[in-house]
Amino acid sequence: MHTNRRDLLLAGACAASTALFCSVAARLKAEEPNPPPETTTIRLAKNPSICIAPQYVVSDLLNAEGFTNVVYIESDAGVGQTKAIAKGDIDFTLHFSGPLLLEIDRGASITVLAGIHVGCFELFAKEGIRSVADLKGRTVGQQGVGSSPHVFISAMATLVGLDPAKDIEWVTSASVKPIELFAEGKIDAFLGFPPEPQRLRAQNIGHVIVNSALDRPWSQYFCCMLAGTREFVRKNPIATKRVVRAMLRATDLCVSEPALVAQRMVDRGFTPRHDYAVQTLADVPYNRWRQYDPEDTIRFFALRLREARMLKSNPAKIIADAADWRFLNEVRRELGS
Amino acid sequence: MNLEADPTSFLGQRPLSAAPRASGDGASVKDGLLGFELRRSLRTKLLIAFFVIEMLLVSVGVIGLLSLREADQRANQVVGLQQKIEAYRQMQHGALRQLYGVSTALAFPNETTLAGALRQINQFGYDLDRVSFVAKDEVALLDQVREEYARFIAVVSHIVDLIRNGRAAEAKQSELAELGPLADKLERLTNQMVNRAEADMVAGIDASRQTYARSQILVAAVAIASFVLTLVLGHAISRSVIDPVRTIHHGLNRIAAGDFTQRIEVANRDELGELAAHVNSTCEELQQAALPKP
Numbered sequence: 001m002h003t004n005r006r007d008l009l010l011a012g013a014c015a016a017s018t019a020l021f022c023s024v025a026a027r028l029k030a031e032e033p034n035p036p037p038e039t040t041t042i043r044l045a046k047n048p049s050i051c052i053a054p055q056y057v058v059s060d061l062l063n064a065e066g067f068t069n070v071v072y073i074e075s076d077a078g079v080g081q082t083k084a085i086a087k088g089d090i091d092f093t094l095h096f097s098g099p100l101l102l103e104i105d106r107g108a109s110i111t112v113l114a115g116i117h118v119g120c121f122e123l124f125a126k127e128g129i130r131s132v133a134d135l136k137g138r139t140v141g142q143q144g145v146g147s148s149p150h151v152f153i154s155a156m157a158t159l160v161g162l163d164p165a166k167d168i169e170w171v172t173s174a175s176v177k178p179i180e181l182f183a184e185g186k187i188d189a190f191l192g193f194p195p196e197p198q199r200l201r202a203q204n205i206g207h208v209i210v211n212s213a214l215d216r217p218w219s220q221y222f223c224c225m226l227a228g229t230r231e232f233v234r235k236n237p238i239a240t241k242r243v244v245r246a247m248l249r250a251t252d253l254c255v256s257e258p259a260l261v262a263q264r265m266v267d268r269g270f271t272p273r274h275d276y277a278v279q280t281l282a283d284v285p286y287n288r289w290r291q292y293d294p295e296d297t298i299r300f301f302a303l304r305l306r307e308a309r310m311l312k313s314n315p316a317k318i319i320a321d322a323a324d325w326r327f328l329n330e331v332r333r334e335l336g337s
Numbered sequence: 338m339n340l341e342a343d344p345t346s347f348l349g350q351r352p353l354s355a356a357p358r359a360s361g362d363g364a365s366v367k368d369g370l371l372g373f374e375l376r377r378s379l380r381t382k383l384l385i386a387f388f389v390i391e392m393l394l395v396s397v398g399v400i401g402l403l404s405l406r407e408a409d410q411r412a413n414q415v416v417g418l419q420q421k422i423e424a425y426r427q428m429q430h431g432a433l434r435q436l437y438g439v440s441t442a443l444a445f446p447n448e449t450t451l452a453g454a455l456r457q458i459n460q461f462g463y464d465l466d467r468v469s470f471v472a473k474d475e476v477a478l479l480d481q482v483r484e485e486y487a488r489f490i491a492v493v494s495h496i497v498d499l500i501r502n503g504r505a506a507e508a509k510q511s512e513l514a515e516l517g518p519l520a521d522k523l524e525r526l527t528n529q530m531v532n533r534a535e536a537d538m539v540a541g542i543d544a545s546r547q548t549y550a551r552s553q554i555l556v557a558a559v560a561i562a563s564f565v566l567t568l569v570l571g572h573a574i575s576r577s578v579i580d581p582v583r584t585i586h587h588g589l590n591r592i593a594a595g596d597f598t599q600r601i602e603v604a605n606r607d608e609l610g611e612l613a614a615h616v617n618s619t620c621e622e623l624q625q626a627a628l629p630k631p
Contacts, residue, residue, distance in 0.1 A: 217528065220524065292525070303539065
């Protein structure tokens with residue numbers, strides 16, 4: 001059998017990543033405080049979005065926290081995922097706060113537990129569109145009403161005085177993904193989340209008018225947040241804290257070991273493109289969860305979505321009903337700043 | 338005919354003995370405070386009716402005034418929150434101006450630009466004092482802002498010193514590594530304060546709407562109650578006045594036609610009841626007078 005240098009490198013990387021995860025897991029095992037979690041099964045979402053990399057590499061850390069059965073349940077990256085967590089089909093997920101807030105406003109039993117990373121969305125547009133205000137009267141692709149792109153663009157449009165419902169011509173296509181419509185030139189703008197921006201940049205399609213990781217005010221708030229089923233959080237506080245801790249440790253790994261995290265995502269079938277995964281981990285700021293205030297993210301997006309008339313509740317009510325920072329505060333103290 | 342004056346009679350006269358009606362049966366009460374008799378006279382009935390209607394009108398007015406007072410309080414709150422937001426934004430601009438001043442001093446290191454950068458520090462301090470004044474309730478956040486502000490000022494002063502000493506590269510490094518992140522943090526903190534103030538404003542607007550909706554329901558309920566009460570009172574008063582007047586009218590018609598045998602039945606214990614008793618007495622006397630004398 002012929003072994004080339006690339007195979008050797010890959011094998012080396014795999015071995016190193018396994019060793020690293022094992023060492024983190026072993027350390028966790030060693031410092032495991034009593035009591036054990038109330039349940040040993042955790043159900044997480046699996047979808048095409050790869051900005052939620054911590055969720056895809058957290059399984060080893062969850063094993064070390066005492067969860068023997070970590071299940072990934074297929075869901076879409078949009079409305080379906082929010083509904084799944086509202087129904088209790090998924091215990092925890094990392095998701096953009098906007099759709100979570102809409103579902104909470106409708107009375108869904110969701111508890112937001114922590115902020116994970118800052119902006120991963122990028123708004124791509126055709127030539128001639130230079131700002132969000134230029135989207136007036138233009139066609140914008142979305143997966144569905146209430147999906148992350150729809151919510152985010154609505155918030156952005158409202159902030160510059162557009163009425164997203166009237167001023168933007170939304171194109172919803174069930175059969176063709178918005179990114180394909182944009183690549184074919186059938187729509188004027190499109191909000192992509194990893195790996196879509198990486199693909200569009202690689203293919204040199206369109207140009208970015210808003211990068212939520214860099215552009216204010218979006219870059220000053222969390223994008224994806226850790227949310228759990230309220231019932232699970234209420235019934236299983238120990239398990240919840242362990243999940244929060246494992247997820248934040250996984251987020252730290254995305255900063256300290258991006259190459260290994262990317263490799264693991266590919267190895268476990270969460271994404272086929274290693275290069276896009278590496279780029280995503282380099283582009284998305286995973287190092288802000290200690291500094292940023294997740295409550296302010298909820299407040300900010302609740303204000304914007306209320307301005308867009310997509311939300312009825314006021315921010316104070318949403319925070320009172322659906323946010324629980326106790327676990328985050330404890331884990332912050334444990335993991336240090 | 339015995340029609341001598343009687344101080345207890347509504348009409349100022351005592352009914353004739355032929356009408357043995359109870360007139361002083363306890364319904365008549367002297368009210369020393371009000372200074373007039375609270376008997377079931379027509380005047381008392383009308384006074385009570387108008388008093389009830391007046392009370393309803395007053396209650397509608399009171400509800401309106403309370404709603405206005407609440408609206409006024411909310412408006413004052415909103416003005417206070419707007420002042421807060423304006424002060425927060427001013428501070429945010431101050432941080433940005435400070436960054437700009439340092440960048441300019443780095444790009445064109447001379448005494449004018451350095452003095453400009455240092456002057457900005459005073460302006461920033463003024464902005465912070467203003468925030469401290471308008472946002473006394475945001476103690477924890479303000480403490481954080483003050484802490485970051487102190488660090489920010491220290492870094493700016495350090496950078497200006499480095500530039501003055503000709504160490505531009507170190508100054509640039511310090512600007513990138515320290516000043517930028519500090520300005521970011523200050524901006525986030527002020528954003529947080531702005532968002533809180535906006536959220537308070539939204540909550541205030543919600544509360545105002547709820548108050549308005551409650552007031553609407555209350556005023557509508559009082560209006561409906563007034564309407565119903567007015568109908569009931571009007572009906573009751575008209576019944577107690579018009580019906581006896583009609584009965585007396587018919588009785589007088591019969592007397593005019595020479596029929597002295599029938600008596601008027603009026604149950605009122607007011608002036609009309611007394612009038613009916615008088616008519617009956619008169620009728621009885623006329624009947625006796627009309628009898629053929631033996």
